[in-house]
Amino acid sequence: MADKEKKKKKKSVKEEAPAEAPAPAAADKGSSRGSRKAKRSGSNVFSMFSQKQVAEFKEAFQLMDQDKDGIISKNDLRATFDNLGKLASDAELNEMVNEAPGPINFTQLLTLFAARMSGGSDDDEVVIAAFKTFDKDGKIDSEQLRHTLMTWGDKFSADEVDDAYDQMVIDDKGFIDTQKLITMLTASAEEEEEGEAA
Template sequence: MDHDKDGILGKNDLRATWDSLGRLVAEKELDEMVNEASGPINFTQLLTLFAKRMSGGSDDDDVVIAAFKTFDDEGKIDSERLKHALMTWGDVFTLKEVDEAYDAMDIDDKGMIDTQKLIAMLTSSAEEEDGGEAA
């Protein structure tokens, strides 16, 4: 996505990315995308934006924990049951979005997700993940 290879995603990088996907994007849309970030869009900021977009915004950790505990069965979550819920209720996910989220999860050979690992992954902040370094 970083077409000019400067380590920061800017408006021209976003335009080039959308162009490569065959979609023309209005100047206003590009401005809105860039302004969605709280600062320059480096890799950490991009991950934070993706996480917010996929979760529908920032929820308090206790809300995230309670939501996933409803799927918990003896420390495991059935991935097919969760996929059905994600694609059926609330802010509905597409199959592609579910697949992308599942790529980041550890799913065992029985299709089960470790509840605690999933909750830990979803509730950790970008600062914790990158060792607290300033972006």
């Protein structure tokens, strides 16, 4: 008998649930700001990082904000570099501060990190310099590059390296033409289309 009573209670709770469901929707209707806020949160820079990453960035921000005013200024950057035992010129510090469209508060710093991490802000010079470090007489040893890609930084898996190598021309001795690789990586979409048409 006890089992039948439990089933009846579960059934009555299930029957009540649909009647309760519209109540939150009605509350949302009265507060359209809440629903708009939820829609916007997808573009929120904080949603791009895990809570652990945000905490780490916050800690780094606090270390860099030497005067504790909530903004990283040129003087804050200079002091940070001094604490690290590195010298930075005025031009370098100005360039760093000017990367942001306004004062560098914590949200702005996260936005800069997000842009860097998305890969969209790698200048061609950075790509060229990176691959020139592997260059020997105009060629890159594909096995040395494979080892590097799978060992340091954002490590590639073997499949990811294979996928990348499928896009490259590797000669029968296992070497990649440095200039062709750089051209492939730095060419705009229009240049690539022109190259394919030729």
